Amino acid sequence: MDPLLSRREMLTRCGMGFGAMTLGTMLGAPATASSGGAADWLAPKAPHFPVKAKHVIHLFMNGGPSHLDTFDPKPILEKYAGKPLEGGAPATERPTGAPLPSPFKFKKHGQSGIEVSELFPHVAECIDDIAVVRSMYADVPNHEPSLLLMNCGEARLPRPSFGSWLTYGLGAENANLPAFVVLCPGGFPIQETQNWQSGFLPGVYQGSYVDPNSETVERMIEHVRNRATPTSAQAAQLELMRRLEEHRHVAAEFDPALEARIQSFELGFRMQSEATDAFDVTREPAHVREMYGPGVQGKQMLIARRLVERGVRTVQVWHGAGQPWDSHDDLEVQHRRLAGECDQAIGALLKDLKQRGLLEETLVLWGGEFGRTPTVELPKEGLNAGKINGRDHNHYGFTVWMAGGGVRGGQVYGATDELGFKAVENRVHVHDLHATMLKLLGFDHTKLTYRHAGRDFRLTDVHGTVVESLIA
DSSP states (O other), X not given: OOTTOOHHHHHHHGGGGHHHHHHHHHTTSOOBXXXXXXXXXXXXXXXXXXOSOOEEEEEEXXXXXXXXXXXXXXXXXXXHTTSOOTTOSOOOSSOEEEEOOOSSOEEEETTTTEEEETTOHHHHTTGGGEEEEEEEEOSOSOHHHHHHHHHHSOSSSOXXXXXXHHHXXXXXXXXXXXXXXXXXXXXXXXXXGGGGOOTTXXXXXXXXXXXXXXXXXHHXXXXXXXXXXXXXXXXXXXXXXXXXXXXXXXXXXOOHHHHHHHHHHHHHHHHXXXXXXXXXXXXXXXXXXXXXXXXXXXXXXXXXXXXXXXXXXXXXXXXXXXXXXXXXXXXXXXXXXXXXXXXXXXXXXXXXXXXXXXXXXXXXXXEOSOEEXXXXXXXXXXXXXXXXXXXXXXXXXXXXXXXXXXXXOSEEEXXXXXTSSSEEESOEEHHHHHHHHHHHTTOOTTTOOEEETTEEEOTTTTOOOOOGGGBO
16 A cells, blocks of 8 residues: 555545445545445435425515515505605615605405515415515625525635535435426526535535526527547546546545545436426426516426426526516516516416425425615715615525425414514524424434534534424
8 A cells, every 4th residue: 555645545445335334424525436436316305304305496586676665565655755864764775765665456355365575465365384584684785695504504714605505415316317406597697606505514515507598498408419520439438537536536535526526416417308398388288488577587487396396496586687576766667577577477386386285395485685775865976876666685685485395384474674674573584484494304404514724614604593383
């Protein structure tokens, strides 16, 4: 044996690699195989305890939808409209003035009688399956850190996204499709790929971005078909690459980054058959496509259902590139347009999942990175158009809702204050939301960890309390 071997290299070679497998388990990392490559990091794994939920669909209304105009009615704003508040307007990121009443009407729906804005009539039809959380709060009123907090549990430092943690914990059900798919029409949101990064987790757990704006599967997924090389030749190339990596590993330490790249090549090869089917909504009956409605929102919601139906663990559905829900001006016009684009599709998704028996095993989350102020945003050069008919960012209180996946629907949890500015009753931080989602998926959030840089990391860091009232 080479006297210059490191301890890890010695363990890798001893006993056909079983020493390294044990060491990898002790360190919280995926076990390595005796051949030198990784064990199948995406192999299905059991959660900490049995649950029904297996998948997540995250409907991300990026930009920050107004809770006051969607799921948290505050009719008292009419009383104070146009009047200066005693003590001044609540402090936010930008100057705001008098209270701004919602231009939208609210109505009670379902047996639960939960009030929903006229913006979401199709979602309202499913309200008895929905738990509306009106007491969310985050840390800062800026898009970038709030997006990362909602997606990765950390507002500043690079950390794995929720979808990456879930894939790390559960593995994949379908080897021919990515376990974590991100749909965002027209390009990237703010913070781009950091929102679905794998961070310090192996690269195979990172989200795979797809632009559903494209008309064909070939445009949605570049090079999904290899027209230059026959399938048999591609398979031979992959086999050669795998053998070269195994040979290289005999004399060098295992390289997880290289292994992740090889696994991505292999996944791309397998996707050539199944992805062309999963992303092709024209294969759905006409009545199903009509139920989801026209446009890219209907298309991507239908794709989301087709993906979880085929075993994809996490599907994140963004409304569009940039921050479309960021209504500093013309809130009534913008929110009506945006809700009109997605309401029918979201309602259809919930109903379709339910009638197929998929809702109980699919956790659906709707919301943005924060909410909006109850007071009107004042003009400020370089920041808005000065129309005085929009709302500023508000991280002190906002709304998300969840459905399916073991959620106890037909309830409102928590509340904001009289004006809808701050969460005051049963407050739920983003860490608490993540802890609750992980429990619905079978994990103790304090025990789903990964060893990195000398310490155990988790999605909720050192925070998070499960909101048991949201669980059926």
